[in-house]
Amino acid sequence: MARGAKRKASQREENKENSTKADNHKEQSSKAATRSKRVKASHPQSEPEYFEEPRQLEDLWKAAFPVGTEWDHLDKVYQFKWDFSNLEKAFEEGGKLHDLGNNKVYLFGGTEPQQVPYKGDLKIIYIPIVVAVVSPCPPSDKIGIKSVQRETEEIVPMKQMKMDWIPYIPYDKRDSQVVEYSRNSPQIFVLGCTQRRASLKHMKIDRLKKFDYCLPYLMPIKEEELELSTEVDILFPQEPNPPVYCVFDWQFDEVEEFTDERIKEEELSADQKDAFMEFVKEKVRQQKKENREKKEARKLEFEKMSTETKAAFENLRYYKFYPVQTPDTPDISGVKAAYINRYYNKAHEVL
Numbered sequence: 591m592a593r594g595a596k597r598k599a600s601q602r603e604e605n606k607e608n609s610t611k612a613d614n615h616k617e618q619s620s621k622a623a624t625r626s627k628r629v630k631a632s633h634p635q636s637e638p639e640y641f642e643e644p645r646q647l648e649d650l651w652k653a654a655f656p657v658g659t660e661w662d663h664l665d666k667v668y669q670f671k672w673d674f675s676n677l678e679k680a681f682e683e684g685g686k687l688h689d690l691g692n693n694k695v696y697l698f699g700g701t702e703p704q705q706v707p708y709k710g711d712l713k714i715i716y717i718p719i720v721v722a723v724v725s726p727c728p729p730s731d732k733i734g735i736k737s738v739q740r741e742t743e744e745i746v747p748m749k750q751m752k753m754d755w756i757p758y759i760p761y762d763k764r765d766s767q768v769v770e771y772s773r774n775s776p777q778i779f780v781l782g783c784t785q786r787r788a789s790l791k792h793m794k795i796d797r798l799k800k801f802d803y804c805l806p807y808l809m810p811i812k813e814e815e816l817e818l819s820t821e822v823d824i825l826f827p828q829e830p831n832p833p834v835y836c837v838f839d840w841q842f843d844e845v846e847e848f849t850d851e852r853i854k855e856e857e858l859s860a861d862q863k864d865a866f867m868e869f870v871k872e873k874v875r876q877q878k879k880e881n882r883e884k885k886e887a888r889k890l891e892f893e894k895m896s897t898e899t900k901a902a903f904e905n906l907r908y909y910k911f912y913p914v915q916t917p918d919t920p921d922i923s924g925v926k927a928a929y930i931n932r933y934y935n936k937a938h939e940v941l
Contacts, residue, residue, distance in 0.1 A: 646760040647678040651720050651911075653758055654699035655783040657733075659716070660802045661790055666716045667701055670920070672913040676941050677720055681778075686909055686941070687722060690777075696723040696755060698781035698806045700931075708920035715920050721806070721930055721937065722909040726902050728755050728779070734807040734933055735800050742880070744800075745807055745887075748781075751800065756782040781806060808933040809891055809903075818881040822873040826858070826866055834858050834866070840874050910937035 651674040656667055680687040687695050701716045708715065723729045733751050735744040748754055758778040790798060820841040826834040834857050838848055849867050852858040858866055892900070912926050913919060928936040 645675075645678060646762055647681060648761070650674070650697070650758060650778070650780070651677055651699070651718065653756075653782065654697045654720050654780040655753065656699040656701050656718060657753070657781060657783075657806055658802065658804045659701045661787060661798070663701070663703075663716055664787075667718050670715075671916075671918055672718055673916050673919065674720065674911060674913055676914050677722075677911045680722070680909070680911075680941065686939070687724065690724055692726050693724050694726065694777055694779060696725060696729055696779045696781070697721065697758075698723075700806075702925070702927075704922065704925040706920045706922055706925060713920070715922070717920075717922050717925070718913065720911045721934070722911065724907045724909075727899060729903075729906060730807045730809065731755075732807040734805040734931075735803050736805065736932065751783070751804055752785040753781060753783045753804075755779040805931045805933060808906075809888060818884065819877060822870070822877045824870060824873060826862075826869050828859060828862050831859060838870050838874070840877075845870055908934055908937045910940045912940070 651672070652668075656664070659667060679685055681695075682688055698721055700719050700721070702719055703714055703716050705712050706715050706717075707713075731748055732745050733748050733753060735746065735751075756779060758780050785801070821837050821839045824834065824836045824838055828834060834852060836852065836857070838845075845867050848870070849858070849863055852866065853860050853863065895903070908930065910928065910930060912922060915921065915923065926940055928940050930937055
C-alpha cells in the first residue's frame with residue numbers, strides 16, 4: 591500500500607477512535623447530569639421564610655423624642671427592648687386614648703434614671719416614659735429650660751430648640767397616597783426633635799447644655815398653679831477663701847440672722863458680713879422681679895385665648911406610660927411615679 595494511503599487509513603482510524611471517546615464522554619456527562627437531577631429532585635423544597643408584620647403603632651414610643659435626656663445618655667435609653675404595648679392598646683377600642691371625639695393625642699417622651707434590680711444586681715437604668723396629653727389643640731408651642739444648675743428659667747419657642755409637634759403616621763398608612771390624607775387630619779402628634787447628633791461637636795457648650803435641661807412646657811391655667819419660688823441660690827465669692835454656697839428662702843429666713851449663722855458655721859468671714867447681706871438682698875430682688883414677670887406673662891397669654899381654648903385647657907388630661915415588664919427588661923415596678931415635671935406636675939393616671 592502506498593504511504594499516502596496508509597496515512598489516510600491511520601487518520602481515519604484515529605478520528606474514529608476520538609469520535610468514540612467523545613460519544614462515550616457525552617454519554618457519561620448525560621448520565622451524570624441525570625443522576626444530578628435525580629439527586630436534586632429528591633430534596634424537599636425549603637420552607638418559605640415568614641417575617642412578622644410590624645404592629646401599627648410599634649415605633650410610636652420611639653417617635654416621641656426623650657426631652658431633657660443628655661445626648662451622651664441617649665444610647666442607654668435604647669439598650670433594652672422596652673415594651674410599650676400598653677401605649678398601643680390605649681388606642682384600641684375600650685382604651686384610654688380611643689374615640690376621643692374632637693380631641694387629639696399629643697405625646698412627648700422623657701427618661702427617669704433610677705437604681706433598679708437587674709440580673710441580681712442594682713444598676714442605674716435610664717427608664718423611658720411617654721406622656722399622652724388629650725387635647726383638641728397643641729398644649730403648648732414652648733419649651734422650658736430649667737435645672738438646679740441654672741440660675742434662671744427660660745421659656746422659649748419649641749422651634750428655637752429644633753422641636754415641634756409632628757403628626758405620627760401608623761404603619762398601614764405610610765404609602766404615598768394615604769400619608770397625604772393622614773397629614774391633613776392626624777389624630778396623634780409626637781414632640782420630635784430635628785437636631786442632628788453629628789453636628790453636636792460643633793455646638794457651643796451653653797447651647798448644648800440647654801438641650802439637657804429642656805422640659806415640655808404648659809402654661810398654668812390657675813394662678814395658684816403658677817410656681818413662684820421664694821428660694822434663691824446663693825454663690826458668694828470671697829477670695830482667697832472658698833465661695834459660700836447656700837439657699838436662702840425669704841419666706842422663712844431673715845437676712846441678718848441667716849448671715850450670722852454662716853459666720854458661726856465658719857463658712858463666711860466676719861469682715862464679709864455686710865457684703866454678703868447686700869448680695870443676698872440683691873438675689874431676692876431679682877427673684878421677686880422674675881416672679882412678677884411670670885404672673886404678668888401668664889395673665890397676658892390667658893387673655894389672648896379664645897373661650898374654646900380656655901375650656902380646652904381646663905379639661906386637659908395627661909396619662910403617663912411606663913414600659914410593660916418583660917423577662918428581658920429591668921424590674922421598674924417599684925419606681926413608677928405620677929410626677930411629670932414642674933409645669934405639668936402629676937399625671938391623672940399612670941399606666
